[in-house]
Amino acid sequence: xxxxxxxxxxxxxxxxxxxxxxxxxxxxxxxxxxxxxxxxxxxxxxxxxxxxxxxxxxxxxxxxxxxxxxxxxxxxxxxxxxxxxxxxxxxxxxxxxxxxxxxxxxxxxxxxxxxxxxxxxxxxxxxxxxxxxxxxxxxxxxxxxxxxxxxxxxxxxxxxxxxxxxxxxxxxxxxxxxxxxxxxxxxxxxxxxxxxxxxxxxxxxxxxxxxxxxxxxxxxxxxxxxxxxxxxxxxxxxxxxxxxxxxxxxxxxxxxxxxxxxxxxxxxxxxxxxxxxxxxxxxxxxxxxxxxxxxxxxxxxxxxxxxxxxxxxxxxxxxxxxxxxxxxxxxxxxxxxxxxxxxxxxxxxxxxxxxxxxxxxxxxxxxxxxxxxxxxxxxxxxxxxxxxxxxxxxxxxxxxxxxxxxxxxxxxxxxxxxxxxxxxxxxxxxxxxxxxxxxxxxxxxxxxxxxxxxxxxxxxxxxxxxxxxxxxxxxxxxxxxxxxxxxxxxxxxxxxxxxxxxxxxxxxxxxxxxxxxxxxxxxxxxxxxxxxxxxxxxxxxxxxxxxxxxxxxxxxxxxxxxxxxxxxxxxxxxxxxxxxxxxxxxxxxxxxxxxxxxxxxxxxxxxxxxxxxxxxxxxxxxxxxxxxxxxxxxxxxxxxxxxxxxxxxxxxxxxxxxxxxxxxxxxxxxx
Ligand code: ADP
Ligand code: MG
Numbered sequence: 001x002x003x004x005x006x007x008x009x010x011x012x013x014x015x016x017x018x019x020x021x022x023x024x025x026x027x028x029x030x031x032x033x034x035x036x037x038x039x040x041x042x043x044x045x046x047x048x049x050x051x052x053x054x055x056x057x058x059x060x061x062x063x064x065x066x067x068x069x070x071x072x073x074x075x076x077x078x079x080x081x082x083x084x085x086x087x088x089x090x091x092x093x094x095x096x097x098x099x100x101x102x103x104x105x106x107x108x109x110x111x112x113x114x115x116x117x118x119x120x121x122x123x124x125x126x127x128x129x130x131x132x133x134x135x136x137x138x139x140x141x142x143x144x145x146x147x148x149x150x151x152x153x154x155x156x157x158x159x160x161x162x163x164x165x166x167x168x169x170x171x172x173x174x175x176x177x178x179x180x181x182x183x184x185x186x187x188x189x190x191x192x193x194x195x196x197x198x199x200x201x202x203x204x205x206x207x208x209x210x211x212x213x214x215x216x217x218x219x220x221x222x223x224x225x226x227x228x229x230x231x232x233x234x235x236x237x238x239x240x241x242x243x244x245x246x247x248x249x250x251x252x253x254x255x256x257x258x259x260x261x262x263x264x265x266x267x268x269x270x271x272x273x274x275x276x277x278x279x280x281x282x283x284x285x286x287x288x289x290x291x292x293x294x295x296x297x298x299x300x301x302x303x304x305x306x307x308x309x310x311x312x313x314x315x316x317x318x319x320x321x322x323x324x325x326x327x328x329x330x331x332x333x334x335x336x337x338x339x340x341x342x343x344x345x346x347x348x349x350x351x352x353x354x355x356x357x358x359x360x361x362x363x364x365x366x367x368x369x370x371x372x373x374x375x376x377x378x379x380x381x382x383x384x385x386x387x388x389x390x391x392x393x394x395x396x397x398x399x400x401x402x403x404x405x406x407x408x409x410x411x412x413x414x415x416x417x418x419x420x421x422x423x424x425x426x427x428x429x430x431x432x433x434x435x436x437x438x439x440x441x442x443x444x445x446x447x448x449x450x451x452x453x454x455x456x457x458x459x460x461x462x463x464x465x466x467x468x469x470x471x472x473x474x475x476x477x478x479x480x481x482x483x484x485x486x487x488x489x490x491x492x493x494x495x496x497x498x499x500x501x502x503x504x505x506x507x508x509x510x511x512x513x514x515x516x517x518x519x520x521x522x523x524x525x526x527x528x529x530x531x532x533x534x535x536x537x538x539x540x541x542x543x544x545x546x547x548x549x550x551x552x553x554x555x556x557x558x559x560x561x562x563x564x565x566x567x568x569x570x571x572x573x574x575x576x577x578x579x580x581x582x583x584x585x586x587x588x589x590x591x592x593x594x595x596x597x598x599x600x601x602x603x604x605x606x607x608x609x610x611x612x613x614x615x616x617x618x619x620x621x622x623x624x625x626x627x628x629x630x631x632x633x634x635x636x637x638x639x640x641x642x643x644x645x646x647x648x649x650x651x652x653x654x655x656x657x658x659x660x661x662x663x664x665x666x667x668x669x670x671x
Contacts, residue, residue, distance in 0.1 A: 003030035003166050010157060020145040021154075032158055033167060035151075036191045036207075036625060037138030040200070044135040045111060048085050053118035058129065060111040061085035067104035079125075083110060091122035103128050136194045155192055164189050170663045171210055174656050175641065181206040208626040208634050215621065216635075216642035217660065218386050218669050219419035224646060225273070226420065231398055232273035235374050237265065237296035245295055249288065249324075256280075256428035257289050263424045264293045264402060268300075268375065274400035275389070277418050280426030281596040282406045282561030283433065287317065289426070290377050290404060291324050297400075298328065298355050302374025305399075306358045309380050311335060312511050312518075316536055317379070318358045325356070333359030333368070336508070364391075378403045386420065386621070390669070407558060408596035410604060416635050417621055417628050427597060435594045436564040438572040440548075440587040449573055450491060453542065457496050457523055461541040461568075465526045466559055468547035478502055478528065484546065485526040492524065501527040529559070538566030548574035548590075549583035553603040556586070557596050582606055604629060 001009065006028060007018045018027075026032050046057040061083035071077040079094040081104050092112060094100050104110065114123040140151050158164070167185040175181070182190070182202055190203035225231065242265075246253065253261070260278055267274035280286045294304035306321070308314050311334055318332040331345050331354040348354050352371030357363065364376070376399050389401070403421070414423045441449060453463060465488065467481035485500040492498065499522040501513050516522045518537050525540075529551075543563045548556060556574070564570035574591075578584045589602055621628060628635055645651050645660070652661040652670075664670040 001029070001163065001166065003033070003163065004028050007032060007154075010154065012157075013154070017145075017150075020143065023143045024141065024146065029158060029163055030167070032155060033164055033188050034624075035140065035155070037140050039139050040136040040194070041113075041139060042135065043111075043113060043129065043137050048088050048090055048116070048123075051116040051118070054115065056113070056115050056126070058111055058113045059083070059085055059090070059116075059123055060109060061090070063104055063106055063108050063110060064089065066106050067101040069098045069101055079104075083112070091120070092125050093122055094125040097125075100125075100128055135196065136200065138192055138194075159189060159192065170659060171206075171213070172656050172659045175209075175213075179209060179637075181209060184210070204625060205634075207624075208631055209638060211623050211626045212631065212635050212638040213642060213660075214663070215386070215623070216419065216638045217646065217664060218390075220642045220646045221664075221669065222275070222386065222390060222420035226275050227272065232271050233268075233302075233374055233398065233400060234271040235268045235297055235300040235302060235400070237268065238299035241299045242292065242296050245292065251430065253288070254285065254426070254428045254430055256426040257285055260424040260426050261289050261292055263422070264289070265296055267422070268293070268296065268400050273398060274375075274402065275421045276402050277414065277421045277423045278402055278404045278426070279408060279414070279423060280404075280406065281408055281429065282558075283565065284406075284426040284429055286379075286404050286406070286426060287320055288324070290379075290402065291321055293402060294321075294356055294375060294377065295325065295328075297374040300374060302372045303349070303352070303354065303370055304356050304375040304377070305363050305370070305373060306356065306377045306379065307363045308358070308360060308378075310507065310511065310535075311360060312514050312535055313379065314358050314360055321356060321358065328355045329353060330355065331357045333357060333362055335360065335362065373399045375400045375402065377401075380405060389420065406561065407554060408600040410597070410600050413604065413629070413632075416632075416639055419639065434564070434567075434569055436560055436570045436572050438560065438574065438591045438594070440574045440576065440591050442577050443575060446575060449544065449575070453544075454492075454495065456542055456571075457492075460539070462517065462520065462522075462537065462539050463496075463524045463542040463544065464540055464562060465524060466543070466545045467526060467528055468550060478504060481526060481528045488524055488526060496523040497521060498524045498526060501525060503528055529555070535562070536565055537562070541566065541568055541570040542573070543571070544573045544575060546575050549576040549578035549580075549587060553586055553589060553599040553606070554596075556590055557594075557599045560590075560594075561596075 007013050007021055007026065008015060009029070013021075021027070021032075024035065026035050041056075043058045045060045048059050051057055051059075063081055064084045065082040067079060067081045069077055069079050075096070077096055077098050079098055079101055081092055082089055083092055084090075092114070111129040112123060112125045113127040113129060114125040116123055138152070140148060142148065142151065164185045167188055169184050171181060171184070176183070181187075184206070187203040187206045190199050191207070194200035194203070260280075264274070264276060264278070267276060278286055278289065280289075290306065294306070297304045306314075306317055308317060314332060314334065318330060322330055329348075331349060333342070333345060337345070345354070346368060349357055350369045350371060357368075357370075362368070378401065409417065411423060411425070456463065465484060467484045481500060481502050485498055488496075489498040499513050499516065501510060505513075513522070513525070514535055514537075517525050517540070518535075520539065540563055543560055545551070545556065545559055551559070560572040563572065572590075574587055576583070576587055578587060586606065589599065593599065626634065645657055648654065651657050661670060
């Protein structure tokens with residue numbers, strides 16, 4: 001056996017179930033071994049006297065009253081009995097699981113997982129445990145057709161067959177010794193079947209280090225390539241023409257825009273390969289800076305491409321660049337183009353009759369050939385990882401690359417997360433902007449907000465509603481959003497058209513709904529958080545975020561940034577009843593400042609509280625087990641080690657590091 005074999009080599013896995021596992025990203029045996037739980041349930045037996053009200057825990061004790069099942073109505077029923085743990089007697093209730101009565105034997109001992117109700121001194125049972133269960137039960141992300149039980153069974157099977165022993169070590173001995181890291185196969189086993197918390201933590205530490213070290217190595221290798229003079233373009237742009245363009249703008253650039261543009265221009269002029277990240281809060285004026293950089297490239301006799309995540313954003317940029325540069329030849333590449341139209345555009349691009357080309361990922365993927373491509377700008381970079389950056393530089397003449405992001409990331413973190421790139425920051429908004437007014441309300445005050453929304457709708461405002469995020473389950477996430485849409489539609493009736501946008505929709509569907517919203521055919525747009533950011537609908541002036549305390553500050557700031565794009569006053573309403581101090585603090589800070597960088601710094605400080613969901617959409621790279629914010633100390637250590645390793649030009653020949661080189665080559669990160 002080898003671990004690259006498909007899952008179907010396991011007994012009991014046919015093509016049909018393999019298809020289901022594929023949806024979880026599990027295709028090979030190795031994928032299965034490395035498909036880690038995202039959390040654990042603690043099944044260690046607790047003392048009932050130590051439990052807090054509402055806590056879920058395992059209680060064990062002796063059954064001291066016979067099981068009694070009561071029925072109500074058509075199907076509902078309750079199984080009741082009493083157990084004694086030490087000297088404490090407590091009532092146990094199971095709802096609608098009458099068959100469990102068979103397991104309840106007077107005088108016998110049971111371990112029950114349930115929820116403790118302190119005032120009633122009773123446990124609402126969720127599960128009767130077999131006598132010898134592990135203390136920590138892994139919980140996996142699931143998909144339609146794959147249950148916890150079936151996943152656990154398959155993983156157990158793989159480990160029982162000893163497949164974990166085939167997992168190859170990918171960290172050199174010296175590093176494992178230096179940091180006391182357990183072997184890879186041992187770590188994988190401990191993730192699925194931890195003996196105790198301490199062992200799990202050690203396993204996690206090892207896997208995080210592994211993941212972050214490889215990430216840092218990739219970054220450092222890219223960076224080293226960027227420093228190679230022979231490999232970059234030296235663009236000789238025309239100073240005077242550029243100055244004239246700037247002077248013709250309807251406004252004066254802010255000093256932060258000037259500084260960033262200067263940094264970009266300098267990079268482009270030098271023979272170094274530019275790989276720069278342009279950061280600026282929503283509305284800080286990145287587009288103009290990008291446009292001027294593109295124009296500079298044009299004066300040097302090269303083409304420039306602007307790549308964005310969605311078609312609707314592509315259109316938006318096409319429009320604003322057409323306004324800024326009416327005399328240039330702009331092309332918009334769209335997926336929905338007719339074949340003839342597309343062919344015509346592509347041939348004009350190839351023969352150099354197009355100066356700026358704007359589009360989605362198709363710009364670099366399909367057979368798009370450029371006449372002389374000098375600059376590629378990538379907007380909202382968060383789905384453009386280090387891997388894509390590497391592919392891009394292998395295209396054509398190795399054009400300069402500028403990435404733009406509206407997510408404010410503190411500089412220190414940006415350097416670790418995007419170590420191969422230089423960073424420019426527009427940390428200043430153009431004068432005269434109206435800050436978004438942010439209010440925090442409790443759920444019970446929602447009716448007041450709905451009344452106020454009616455007034456807003458009457459004066460023509462449009463509204464975003466963000467439905468609560470349920471990280472564990474996409475299905476629940478969606479159900480929540482649908483429910484919210486229906487409630488709002490029922491509430492507003494003919495007074496507003498309500499539409500729903502969610503992550504499971506096809507790109508065209510999403511674009512269609514966004515277009516309807518832009519065209520004011522829809523007044524209230526309900527969406528899950530997994531949808532695109534960056535779309536500009538100036539008339540959308542109100543953003544309501546449900547269960548706002550589930551989000552980190554940066555994410556809330558991103559969401560809020562979708563309003564406040566027109567001249568009218570905009571509002572953000574955070575609906576939340578936070579249970580923790582940190583949750584309350586976050587809500588309060590949001591109402592007090594609109595400074596994205598300040599919020600990002602606060603976000604960093606408050607991370608690790610464990611109650612904020614993932615780094616998704618925060619603009620930072622995502623990992624399987626590591627979190628670039630929470631694991632910052634490991635990130636830093638990995639960065640140090642990686643740069644020490646690659647600092648020696650002949651590191652690949654060093655027997656200490658050959659293992660790393662091998663794995664990087666296998667993944668195509670090295671030639
Ligand atoms: P973002 O950084 O979010 O992409 P945009 O580039 O879309 O921001 O700019 C937002 C708005 O601000 C645009 O309407 C743009 O014309 C305007 N703008 C950009 N720079 C300035 C400036 N220096 N002074 C005044 N308005 C500006
Ligand atoms: Mg923008």
